[in-house]
Amino acid sequence: MKAVFLGTGAAEGxxxxxxxxEYCTAVRRRGGKEIRTRAQLVLDGELSVEFPPDAFAHGISSEIDLSAIKYLLVTHSHFDHFSPAQLILRGYKFAHGMTSPTLDIFANEEACGEYSEATRLEMKDCVKSTISLHPITAMQTFSCGDWTVHTLPARHSSKDPLVFFIEKGEKSVLYLTDTGALPDMAWEGLSSFKGKTISLVVLDCTFLFGETAKEARHMGLDENARTMEKLRNFSLADGRTKFVITHFSHNSKPSLDLLAKAEREYGVIAAYDGMTLEV
Ligand SMILES: [Zn+2]
Ligand SMILES: [Zn+2]
Ligand SMILES: [Zn+2]
Structure with a gap:
């Protein structure tokens, strides 16, 4: 499975x-890998997790064909993860020769409401008819094409936030952002998959080397490590599992040196915009 991390920043980028x-000023000056747009992960070119305000920039900067995305999973309604107004551009005079004529969006009730509100004034009927909205809640399983998706509850500051366990054949991705320490119910859900080795775990690392408070709505490396340990104890992860940290905040000053230290000390891979992994 090919995973492309198009955006790896927190809400403010x-x-x-x-x-x-000081950090933002320095990054503006030196550019490069420290520039981070908002969260979007594309799997096998056809399934996107999140649709951020930077989707436009992702279409410029990468070799991803955004029109080939057939399935869109949205974790929660925060604007950095779901910015639906731009979906009015998916057809009519705005887009020609699209690879996938249809798009299926899976999102919680609040994000579905956001979609309706954001597209109400400008959405053409011919575009609207090609996009299907599927409301989802935690602890569900559904299929789309070759993919099976299990929804789990997250610990976050929006209404009914979700994280996903996504399977395709023998490969799987556990997508854990935005969330603090996973709620007990999420672990109950995960326990039913014991024995399956997850190929890729994507971890919210907003706080990086900062401490994750008990009720925090994001994670740092300390909570990432506890989550990784628990996944290993649940026989869900082993030496084959890749752990990727992402959703970095300027407040953590994620310089390349600091991220290299995180990789060494925690056995993780620090994502950057455009990073492609074969898992
Ligand atoms: Zn976020
Ligand atoms: Zn800053
Ligand atoms: Zn959020």
């Missing part, structure tokens, strides 16, 4: 939109 902190 890096350099943050209106920020003149």
């Amino acid at each position: 890096i350099p943050a939109l209106f920020c003149n902190c």
Whole structure:
């Protein structure tokens, strides 16, 4: 399975939109891998997790064909993960020769409401008819094409946030952002998959080397490590599992040196915009 990390920043991106902190100022000057757009992960070119405001930038900067995305999974309604207004451009005079004529969106009730609101004024009927909205809640399993998706509850500051366990054949991805320490119910859900080795675990690492408070709505490396340990204890992860940290905040100053230290000390891979992994 091919996983492309198109966006690896937290809500404000890096350099943050209106920020003149020392780190953002330095990143503006030096550019490169430290520039981070908002979260989007594309699997095998056809399934996207999240649709951020930076989808436009992702279409410019990568070799991804955004029109080939058939399935869109949305974790929660925060704008950095779901920015549906731009979906009005998926057809009519705005897009020609699209690879997939249809798009199926799976999102919680609040994000579905966001879609309706954001597209109400400008959506053409000919575009609307090609997009199907499927409301989902935690602890469900559904299929789309070759994919099976299990929804789990997250610990986050939006209404009914979700994380996903996504399977295709023998390969699987556990997508854990945005969330703090997983709620007990998520672990109950995961326990039913014991013995399956997850190919790729994507971890919210907003706090990086900062401490994750008990009720925090994001994670740092400390909580990432506890989650990794628990997954190993559940026989869900072993030496074959790749752990990727992402969703970095300017407040953690994720310089390349600091991320290299995180990789060494925690056995993780630090994502950057455009990073492609074969899992
Ligand atoms: Zn976020
Ligand atoms: Zn900043
Ligand atoms: Zn969020």
